[in-house]
Structure formats: structure tokens, C-alpha cells
Amino acid sequence: MSDGVDFSDMQRRMDGAVSAFQSDLASLRTGRASSNLLDPIVVQAYGSTTPINQVATVSVPEPRMLSVSVWDKTLVGAVDRAIRESNLGFNPIVDGTNLRIPLPELNEQRRKELSKIAHDYAEKARIAVRNIRRDGMDQAKKAEKDGVISEDDQRKQSDRVQKVTDETIKVIDEKLKTKEAEIMQV
Template structure:
């Protein structure tokens, strides 16, 4: 396995970490952020698309989001998508605009957000393990085809495993930080 192959595996693992970072950024802590609505997908024009592709999202106050839907015919779909998301939000409709008050986070809600963060972390770890498996399969194939010696294969396997362990511990560290942020009152 060449260095370019190892770099490709590293790039894919970093992609999983970056997806995880954007997932947990959407989890709400004490104050409003437009990222809160990132996971919301709207049924629009015959397909599912992210909310930010059919509306403008702003934060007029610390505990309030404002959503301005571009197409009047999409208001109902946007409202439904927000209500049915796991975020527990209830939009107030005013024409093509919506105000979304963010409720105080109670202990139960904080715990459920931590659970969602753990789910996101597990999803990211699974993605990293898939990349690892692809790398290991590539090494076994190269060794079997005679493109690589057994020693090189073992050495590269250790590199892939080390990369995997470092990436997973980074995910754990990010999760721990987010958990503290969520549980902080």
C-alpha cells in the first residue's frame, strides 16, 4: 500500500470526523444558532432537500430563530419538516415567515440531546471502521496478489490501525466536549 493509499484512507477518516462535527454542531445548547435546523430535510419539488435550500434562517434573538421561506407554496412543508424533526420545536407561522422560539433546556431534554450526540458519534465511528476495513482488505489483496511482502503488509496494517485508533479517540474527545457543553446549565 503506497503513501497515497494511506493518505486516501486518512482523508476518508477525516471526512467522517468532519461530518460528525457538523452533526454535533447542529445540537442545541443554551443559545440559538442557525445550525440547529441543519438536520431538517424538507419534502420540496418532489425530493428531500435541506431546509437552508428553501428558506433563509436567521437568529433575531438569543432564544429565537426566524425562518423566511422563499416559495409561499413551501411554507406548510417547511413547518411539517420542523415539527416532525427530533428537535422538539414548534414554529409560529406569519405568512411566509416563521418564528421558532427555543424552549429552555430541561434535564430530560439535555439527556436526550446527549443521546443524539452519542448516536452521531457511533455513526462516525462505524464510518471510520468501514474505511479501516477497506484499507485492510486492500492490504490483504496486495499481499495475496504478490504486490506486497508479508512484512510490508503487516507494517501497513499497523499504520492503518493506528490511524483508526487516533481518529476514533478524536471522535470520543469531541463527543465528550459536546456532552459537557450540553449538560452545562
């Protein structure tokens, strides 16, 4: 819309806030295994430090198990040592050139902490959406003040801005509820 609120830009910005929220939630560790849990680990290999994903393949065969297939059998000990010394609390089980890593259960206190963090992420996303709503309302008021649109059109645009905002916040709340259920699942 050339006069009043640019709804496509507003929707794009709100979608951006939701996707940033989703990526924040994805970084929270739930009780499930994820192949990128081992990404920060580096291995002493070939005389230098090498990321684990450059000497082995990390996969998730079961929800609470990681499997690491080391490509060079001379590096199995180095990979095992790097995982144990990583302070992630993992104890790999060596099986030839494969390492199986059972994930420990999350305790109740840690689950509550993760749930609080998820709520903080959701509140930041809601604040971002409300700021975008404020910008949209200001655009509608300015267009009416400048005489570009009528008072009735300004009211219609403001109602539409509020409707889009409510829908976006509902999406954020649903994603939070899903993640919270995932975190609290025993």
C-alpha cells in the same frame, strides 16, 4: 503508496466521516442561541410566503437571546405571528422593528435525549471509520497475497492502518465529549 494500502485515500475517507459527524453534532440544539434556529420559519409577506431571512436579519446578541431586525416596519406583526405559530416554543418581545426572542432553558430530560442522540451519531461515525479500516486491512492482505509486498511490509501496513484508525476514533470521542459537556451545561 502504489503497492499495498493507499493511506492518503484512507485518511481522506476517515476525515470525511469525522466532518459528517461534526455536521450532525452542529444540528443538535444546545442551550445556546443560533441564528439558524429560525431558518424553517416562513412569513406571510407581500402576498406570498417568504423565508424569515428574506424579510429580516437574525442575530445572536447573547447566548440565550435571538434578535430579529425586520427591514419593513409593516411586516413586524407578520414576523411576530410567524414566530409564535412556528411550534418552536418561542415568545418574541416586539420592540419597534426589532423582535427579541429569549430562549427557554433546556430541561434535564431533553438534555439527556440530546446526549443520547449525540452518542448515536458518534457510534455511526466509529462504524464508518472501522469499515474504512477493514478496507485498508484487505488492501494490505491482497497486496501480500499477490506478491506485491512482503509479509513484514503487510504487517507494518496493517499496524499503520490500525494506528490511523485509533487516532481518528480518538478525535471522534473528544468531539463527542465536548458536545456532551455543552449539552449538559446548565
